[in-house]
Amino acid sequence: xxxxxxxxxxxxxxxxxxxxxxxxxxxxxxxxxxxxxxxxxxxxxxxxxxxxxxxxxxxxxxxxxxxxxxxxxxxxxxxxxxxxxxxxxxxxxxxxxxxxxxxxxxxxxxxxxxxxxxxxxxxxxxxxxxxxxxxxxxxxxxxxxxxxxxxxxxxxxxxxxxxxxxxxxxxxxxxxxxxxxxxxxxxxxxxxxxxxxxxxxxxxxxxxxxxxxxxxxxxxxxxxxxxxxxxxxxxxxxxxxxxxxxxxxxxxxxxxxxxxxxxxxxxxxxxxxxxxxxxxxxxxxxxxxxxxxxxxxxxxxxxxxxxxxxxxxxxxxxxxxxxxxxxxxxxxxxxxxxxxxxxxxxxxxxxxxxxxxxxxxxxxxxxxxxxxxxxxxxxxxxxxxxxxxxxxxxxxxxxxxxxxxxxxxxxxxxxxxxxxxxxxxxxxxxxxxxxxxxxxxxxxxxxxxxxxxxxxxxxxxxxxxxxxxxxxxxxxxxxxxxxxxxxxxxxxxxxxxxxxxxxxxxxxxxxxxxxxxxxxxxxxx
Numbered sequence: 001x002x003x004x005x006x007x008x009x010x011x012x013x014x015x016x017x018x019x020x021x022x023x024x025x026x027x028x029x030x031x032x033x034x035x036x037x038x039x040x041x042x043x044x045x046x047x048x049x050x051x052x053x054x055x056x057x058x059x060x061x062x063x064x065x066x067x068x069x070x071x072x073x074x075x076x077x078x079x080x081x082x083x084x085x086x087x088x089x090x091x092x093x094x095x096x097x098x099x100x101x102x103x104x105x106x107x108x109x110x111x112x113x114x115x116x117x118x119x120x121x122x123x124x125x126x127x128x129x130x131x132x133x134x135x136x137x138x139x140x141x142x143x144x145x146x147x148x149x150x151x152x153x154x155x156x157x158x159x160x161x162x163x164x165x166x167x168x169x170x171x172x173x174x175x176x177x178x179x180x181x182x183x184x185x186x187x188x189x190x191x192x193x194x195x196x197x198x199x200x201x202x203x204x205x206x207x208x209x210x211x212x213x214x215x216x217x218x219x220x221x222x223x224x225x226x227x228x229x230x231x232x233x234x235x236x237x238x239x240x241x242x243x244x245x246x247x248x249x250x251x252x253x254x255x256x257x258x259x260x261x262x263x264x265x266x267x268x269x270x271x272x273x274x275x276x277x278x279x280x281x282x283x284x285x286x287x288x289x290x291x292x293x294x295x296x297x298x299x300x301x302x303x304x305x306x307x308x309x310x311x312x313x314x315x316x317x318x319x320x321x322x323x324x325x326x327x328x329x330x331x332x333x334x335x336x337x338x339x340x341x342x343x344x345x346x347x348x349x350x351x352x353x354x355x356x357x358x359x360x361x362x363x364x365x366x367x368x369x370x371x372x373x374x375x376x377x378x379x380x381x382x383x384x385x386x387x388x389x390x391x392x393x394x395x396x397x398x399x400x401x402x403x404x405x406x407x408x409x410x411x412x413x414x415x416x417x418x419x420x421x422x423x424x425x426x427x428x429x430x431x432x433x434x435x436x437x438x439x440x441x442x443x444x445x446x447x448x449x450x451x452x453x454x455x456x457x458x459x460x461x462x463x464x465x466x467x468x469x470x471x472x473x474x475x476x477x478x479x480x481x482x483x484x485x486x487x488x489x490x491x492x493x494x495x496x497x498x499x500x501x502x503x504x505x506x507x508x509x510x511x512x513x514x515x516x517x518x519x520x521x522x523x524x525x
Contacts, residue, residue: 011118011359018363019102019124023095025370031087032094033381034135035410038417041086043432043440044077049424050440051078056398060426062443066237066436067230069184073137074439086421093137100144101127108147109346111154112303116350119283121359122342125262125276125366130331133264133374139332142186143339145179149190153197158302163216173223180227184234187227189336192312194220196305238436246321247330261335262369265377265411272369279358279365280342287348294349306344313337326437377411384412391476391512392419394505399473400426404493406479407511416478428472475501477513 026032049057064071073093080089106120131139152175156168180187198220202213247255258270259277291297313336322330395401403416420427432438475497477484484490484497501515 011356014359015102015106015118015121015124018121018366019099021367022124022128022370023098025375026094026098027091029091029375029378029382031382031385032091032378033385033411033415034133036135036414037090037137038135038414038421039430039432040073040077040135040137041081041090042417042420042427043430043438044074044089045081045086045421046440047074047078048081054398054424057424057426058443060400060443061433061440064436064439064441066234067181068234068238068437068439069180069182069187069231070138070437071439072178072182073141076141077137078439086418094132097132097137097140097144098127101140101147104144104147104151105343108151108154108343111151112347113349116346116348116355118352118355118359119342119346119350121362122276122280125362125369126335126339126342128366128370128374129261129335130264131261131335138182139186142179142183145175145182146186146190149175149179150193153194158197158201164219169219169223173226176223177226177230180230184231185332185336187231189309189313191224193305193309196308197302200300200302200305234437245323249318252318252330255330255334256337259338261331261338264374269369269373272365272373275365276362279362280338280345282354283345283350283358284341286351286354287345290349290351303344303347306340306347310337310340310344313340381411381415384415385418387507387509387512388415388418388478391505391507391514392423394514395419395423395425395474395476397423397425400428400471401474401476402428402472404475404477404484406477406481406483406490408479412478416476419476473517474504475515477515479511481510481513 046057046061047063050061050063077089077093080092083089084092102120102123105123106117109117109120127140129140149172152172156172157164176187176190179190198217202216257274257277259273262273262276263269288297313333317330317333317337320329320333322328401416401419405413405416407413417427417430419425430440433440433442475493484494497515500518502518503513504516505514506512
């Protein structure tokens, strides 16, 4: 054991030490709330209630039978929730992602170029991205799966001494299909990258290996068939809420400079995030210089497929509007761009001096950003969740709750969904059930009329009549109730509360008001 420890390089100790330090921060936090995380936890718990046959929940919800490219995290969370509390399950999800992303990225780099593995340090700050803090779990989990796909391909499909077996094709197809069920965009990009690998590996050898290549091309195409069929079925049944909104060219270029995928809570973070761009530029220029110095600048290697893919993604970043498909496309594409451009840099010849300097610099910036900016926000959200948990004790199981957010805090919008994390509760404003790309949908066959044909009631709930309100057991007002009393936009809701409900609970800071349906109205049902 001692010999193995001594055999570890200083670079390896530095990388794994920084990785564990970042994970320690996450594990030490009582909670790690994100924007969409509460909704994912809630809907994952709904999966368990539906599978176990809860009749009340089954009247409102049903499992989505469409093979949507956004299901992996919900079913993984559902499995964890069968064993652990929702608090532990959510933390395990975060740790699984934050551990697997850097480790698999590092393994991928070692596979290509062990001499420049030090640049895998970039994977640590990039795992703590905007997408992670927004709770886009599926998008985040797609990257470890994508890295695993590339690693498996390199190990079993690039060995000239032997051809891949049927078992290898089956396993890589399973990985590719799993990639689809984490994220559709990652599935498409993974397919393009492996196609580029295959094309540039065999170009110029077609006549020599004609029979072998025809067979290989056929089997290679079969790898993607399950995912493609699922994608076709999904697109035929589900329409995304895309819009024309896009950023201007100067805005898009500025997003690159400030590394927008690492900008989470506000523009003040740019004083940190822009340094990751400068660090990447230094590494890129160093790689180009060393390659030119060796006389190989104009030669094309298979690893250059990664650079070509980066260029393709960058063009898509400039062309595709930000509001296209499921939204935030500019952030998603710029994230892919940075990941692949760093991956390409790491596959090139590097300078140990530059790599060490960049690695130390990147970690200093990362932990400043993590501890000075991100952690205070996480701590504040955790306190809000604790307050919500206390209030949630007054919501009985197998009831319907309408959540009304008047906080004006976009980060806290979905926090009331945590109330349904440990008890069967129907939360009316469940946006995931409206969209066909999540695990749970409204059960339109048995759904009570209060949901207006299965569509969630959007604020300010003008369509909520006293008749439909009789199906809602609790109205959970999150924020200052004075806003509802004073503002014209809440007139309909205010009238319903006054006529049909009584106050059940008010939090010590008056940020939460719970109103329950009057007993006379419940007896009428």
